[in-house]
Amino acid sequence: MSENIKADKVLDLKGLPCPMPIVKISKGIKEVEINQVIQAITTDPGSLTDFPAWARTNGHEILDTIQGDDTITFYIKRVK
Amino acid sequence: METDLREDLLKAFEGKLNQTITMYLETCSRCGICTDSCHVYKSMPRPEYSPAARAEVIRKLYKKYFKFQGKLLPALGEARSFDDTTLDDLNRAAYSCTGCRRCMTHCPFGIDTQQIMSIAKLMLVVAKEEPEILSMLADVSISKGESIDMIKQGFIDGLKRLEKDVVKKWKLEAGQIPIPTEVQGADILYVALAGAHSIIPAAAVFNAAKENWTLSFFEAVNFGAFVGDPAKTKLIMDRIINEAKKLNVKEVCICECGTAFRVLKQMSGKQPFKVSSITQVHERYIKENKIKVAKNQFNGVITYHDPCQIARNGGVMDEPRFILSQLTDEFIDMAKRAENNYCCGGGGGLVAMGEDSHDFRMKSAKVKADQVKATNASLLVTACENCHSQLSDLNKYYNMGVEVKFLSSMVADALIHD
Numbered sequence: 376m377s378e379n380i381k382a383d384k385v386l387d388l389k390g391l392p393c394p395m396p397i398v399k400i401s402k403g404i405k406e407v408e409i410n411q412v413i414q415a416i417t418t419d420p421g422s423l424t425d426f427p428a429w430a431r432t433n434g435h436e437i438l439d440t441i442q443g444d445d446t447i448t449f450y451i452k453r454v455k
Numbered sequence: 456m457e458t459d460l461r462e463d464l465l466k467a468f469e470g471k472l473n474q475t476i477t478m479y480l481e482t483c484s485r486c487g488i489c490t491d492s493c494h495v496y497k498s499m500p501r502p503e504y505s506p507a508a509r510a511e512v513i514r515k516l517y518k519k520y521f522k523f524q525g526k527l528l529p530a531l532g533e534a535r536s537f538d539d540t541t542l543d544d545l546n547r548a549a550y551s552c553t554g555c556r557r558c559m560t561h562c563p564f565g566i567d568t569q570q571i572m573s574i575a576k577l578m579l580v581v582a583k584e585e586p587e588i589l590s591m592l593a594d595v596s597i598s599k600g601e602s603i604d605m606i607k608q609g610f611i612d613g614l615k616r617l618e619k620d621v622v623k624k625w626k627l628e629a630g631q632i633p634i635p636t637e638v639q640g641a642d643i644l645y646v647a648l649a650g651a652h653s654i655i656p657a658a659a660v661f662n663a664a665k666e667n668w669t670l671s672f673f674e675a676v677n678f679g680a681f682v683g684d685p686a687k688t689k690l691i692m693d694r695i696i697n698e699a700k701k702l703n704v705k706e707v708c709i710c711e712c713g714t715a716f717r718v719l720k721q722m723s724g725k726q727p728f729k730v731s732s733i734t735q736v737h738e739r740y741i742k743e744n745k746i747k748v749a750k751n752q753f754n755g756v757i758t759y760h761d762p763c764q765i766a767r768n769g770g771v772m773d774e775p776r777f778i779l780s781q782l783t784d785e786f787i788d789m790a791k792r793a794e795n796n797y798c799c800g801g802g803g804g805l806v807a808m809g810e811d812s813h814d815f816r817m818k819s820a821k822v823k824a825d826q827v828k829a830t831n832a833s834l835l836v837t838a839c840e841n842c843h844s845q846l847s848d849l850n851k852y853y854n855m856g857v858e859v860k861f862l863s864s865m866v867a868d869a870l871i872h873d
Contacts, residue, residue, distance in 0.1 A: 398807065420654075427605070
């Protein structure tokens, strides 16, 4: 699915300790327009639970999650 | 300030006025002994950064609204009414204090400025003027607790990615699972942080000790406590308590996270399980010969930063020093007494506020950097994620020239295989 998603902003969150990936995505989402998409790349396995909980709490939508060998990539749409 | 908001703030204030806090508010004689004990004041000597001055922001409101003299003759009692600058003053006082309680150990009356600042933080929450990021992080934690079935698969997927690294550190015996979850009746429920570094070394040491352990589905850190919201603090804490009770574990072991340890240890009340820090558990394993560690595999002088919430506020001071005595012959303490270690400058939620607090965190922790530099250590060890992040930032800012390491990862790296 991700090959069809165009990211409007890319956030490199690799190597950041807890809770910085969530802190950075919270700021980053405000820097795109509503309906635009952020590609966030993390190495933190905790992001597999943190990002869905953050999106649910803040009303945004995770369009896709790709687990690579060393990284996890999220495509997140700003909804509001 | 609008009347409704003022009434809400006073209600929150009154709810905090137990016997202990009232004593703190009534007692300060302004002797000034606390002033030099505060790392913020010591690094940036401005009157508003002394612990007594921070407390005075609350104390003046107390005199105005809860003391007879302040109600009748406010000018005589140094009382202060709510006005348009009150919330700014509360914010400056509350978020320039890391809650390290070093001032409390110096105060002749034992006044706990952190407790007084908890009134300021609560009023900021009521006014919706608290740091937004801290409340958001607390809400994310609560959301995970409310929807455990939704996050479970993501969590297990994440753990699968870590298993090979656990096994690299400690080879498993037949039947051992690298990172067990949902083990009914486990002896230990280990509550980690989201990062791999909080899980991999701990898992290797548990496996080396042949511990009957299980990993919590929840992260340990309590952002509700950082932001000073008692309701959120309890909801986040209850996720772990409920999980521990459901699994009927004997002990809850908290990872290297100072606030998580202090909150569960001191605020959870009587529970059917014991609460320990991972440092205490590792000390126990070495003393009971459940694990063996190699000495002097880390080169150079090693010093230890006591996380305030684990050491001064949690009583865990001898344990890390015993562990380090087993790992090195070149340990040097920063202060004559562990209680006198300065705060790293990142507590109270400041580190989680990221770049927004960076300038203040660096400038207000100059004395910490000086304390580290005076040891001439090449390795700076700590046992708290928050402290580790802040010390790493300080290392860059002040060119301290040290490597910052977690104590638990050193134990895992030093494990001796029979």
